Amino acid sequence: MVKSAIQVVVRIRPTDRFAHDCLKLDGKTVSVFIPKKKRKDEFVNNQQENFSFKFDDVLNNCSQEAVFAGVGQHIVSSLFDGYNGTIMAYGQTGAGKTYTMSGGSDFKQRGLVPRVVMHVFNEIANKPELAFEVRVSYMEIYNERLFDLLSGDFSEAGTQELQIQEDSRQGVSVKGLQMKICSNEADALSLFFEGNTNRAVSEHAMNANSTRSHTVFTVYLSSRSRVESDGRTTHSKLHLVDLAGSERLSKTGSDGATAKEAMYINKSLTFLEQVVVALTSPQRDHIPYRQSRLTNLLKDSLGGNTKTVMIANIWGEELYLDETSSTLRFASRMMRIHNEASVNMTIDPEAQIRKMAKEIAELKSELQMQNQLHGKSHITYTEEYTEDEKFELQRQVRDFVGGRVSEIDVKSLRQVKEMFKIFKVMIESAELEASRAGRAAAQGGTMTPSKMTRESTPAAQDAGVGEVDGSGGFGIGTAIPAKVDKQASEAHPLGTAHKTASGASAGAGGGARSSAVAPPDRNEAFEGYKSNEGAELAEALRKTQVSLREKKKAFKDLAQRVNDIKTEIDRLRVVIESHKTDADEDEEVVDVDYFRALTSLKEKKNAYRTTYDEMQAVKTERDYETRMVEQARQRLVAEFGQWYDRSFPSAGGGPSTVMPPIGKGSVLAASATMAASSSARADQEGEALDEGERFDMLQKQRIMEVDPESLTFYGAKKAVAVHKQGAAVRKAGVIRR
DSSP states (O other): OEEEEOEEEEEEEOOTTBOTTTEEEETTEEEEEOOOOOOSSSSOOOOOOEEEEEOSEEEESOOHHHHIIIIIHHHHHHHTTTOOEEEEEEEBTTSSHHHHHTBOSSSTTBOHHHHHHHHHHHHHHTOTTEEEEEEEEEEEEETTEEEETTSSOOSTTTOOOOEEEEETTTEEEEETOOOEEOSSHHHHHHHHHHHHHTSOEEEETTEEEEEOSEEEEEEEEEEEESSOOSOEEEEEEEEEEEOOOBOOHHHHOOOTHHHHHHHHHHHHHHHHHHHHHHHTOTTOOOOOGGGSHHHHHTTTTTTSSSEEEEEEEEEOBGGGHHHHHHHHHHHHHHTTOEEEEOOOEEEOHHHHHHHHHHHHHHHHHHHHHHHHHTTOTTSOOOSOOOHHHHHHHHHHHHHHHTTSOSOOOOOOHHHHHHHHHHHHHHHHHHHHHHHHHHHHHHHHOOOOOOOOOOOOOHHHHHTOSSOBOTTSSBOOOOOOOOOOOHHHHHSSTTGGGOOOHHHHHHHHHOOOOOSOOOOOOHHHHHHHHHHTTTHHHHHHHHHHHHHHHHHHHHHHHHHHHHHHHHHHHHHHHHHHHHHHHHSOTTOOOOOHHHHHHHHHHHHHHHHHHHHHHHHHHHHHHHHHHHHHHHHHHHHHHHHHHHHHHHHOGGGOOOTTTOOOOOOTTSHHHHHHHHHHHHHHHHHHHHHHOOHHHHHHHHHHHHHHHHOGGGHHHHHHHHHHHHHHHHHHHHHHHSOOO
């Protein structure tokens, strides 16, 4: 049992109108100066002006991450040790309580609740030796009535007021409250965001989104050991309380239903302060927990079996000095309350019975051996085994010798003697069998040799059709090398690109030479251009292609590693499932192989995640290099087209008609083939994904590149947003309250 005072942390809302003259911060001390109001009468005003409060910590201009590190992290850690916890936000309306607990819409601005959920599941992933079960609930206290924010039905017929009950074992609980199981972080965040959409929210002069109810989001955690079978289960829960802010109607300007809600809020907060005053007064014997639903629900958090932290939110402007001093006075009273937190553990009676029965059996076996060694007369060990007992003992020995069992359960010295007799008989029988086999082999002579295996003859080898050569595939002979026209290649700096019509006629059979020069073939001219005028562009294309090949090879290697790790993960899962199937339903102890498989599975999952991220990064670089290669190729082709038009104007045609048919083996053909394949892939993707799905895919890729940890947070918010419209339609039909 741990006895400790409630921890109180003050968080100041950032503002550009901070009252520096009236509000002083000195480490963990907050000093408030409230000037005296001038009175019209002649009496002296002895009202106190200076107040000083010291707390566990003061957070000014502090980020959400720093708030969680200083307030929530140690509470979550004690949750895994079996201690209950409570984190509550208190303060005037508009001071930042809901922002502290829930946060903003951005991932970096998320509040304590999403960060607690993330930390809980990260800790679960780091403890494979324990089996966990996580449940969450979300409720609100609106006008002194309890409602379940996760019920899903807010019609008059579906909405039922919940009731608080208390027992000696579970403490304070809510009858009818849904506690939904969450297997991962996304499930818990989806439920939290869904509950937020069902909260009662209104607008007044001081806060455009003022919450009109107290809300309690609770995380229930239970764990038991996978290794030990003692039947011990640890239970703990964490209340994350967002209290509605106290209001002054003169400042908020509320009327009608909003004014009624404000009266209920102020009334419940007044009862909360009365409970705090009673707890800090040593003369008080009775604590008025049952005056309100809020104090009754938080009974364990105020002086009970819970580690409690309160965040006092204040607004550091001169206009709200009265509310600030009131909040600080209440927070200082909270620091005087002491809770006695203890580990919440239950023991399964059936598991304890099985464990004790096993221990009793082992003690009986040991006692029997000790009694036999000491010659206890009242225990009979001299009578012979019956035939059935001897047969069963022989079966156990045969299983042990055959390797089907690793050990024999020894219960008495008499059993050991009988087993030695069985071993002796088995050895004598084995020696007799061996001697008979040796004599039979000596009398039988040599063995007849078996037939020799027929070897394939060269003729048979030659008769094979389609013989596979050394490099794989089928041999089809040697191709005849193509002839090269050296005379034509030496006639022009571009090689074979320059041919005369007279040369062609002479090669065909003679005749007079013609003085007209025909333009060279575009593909052959392109090869010559890459060696001369376009050498720089061709070299840039070659370097880009080399880089692309390296990226492709790296991507291929990483993809192979990912596949290998995935195969190993699947194998480990099969091993784990086989252990679960073979294990006895009542047996909770796991063997060493099962535990090693769990540990290896966790390591492989981490390796898979790391390698997959590397593969995605290389894939992005590969796609970039592919685009660069395509751009370099297109530039080279465009520059060649301009050069060809300038060098051979007799070819005729405009820019759109000068390009000849692209040869199958040319660079132009490769460019066209790549463009066609890219277009085909784009068409296939277009048929598979609509515009919304493409946007979602691009958004996920962007999130993975910027901050992979935020993917679960944004995914949960998107899932809730999809169902938000339907919830609005249900609420529009029937007003819940």
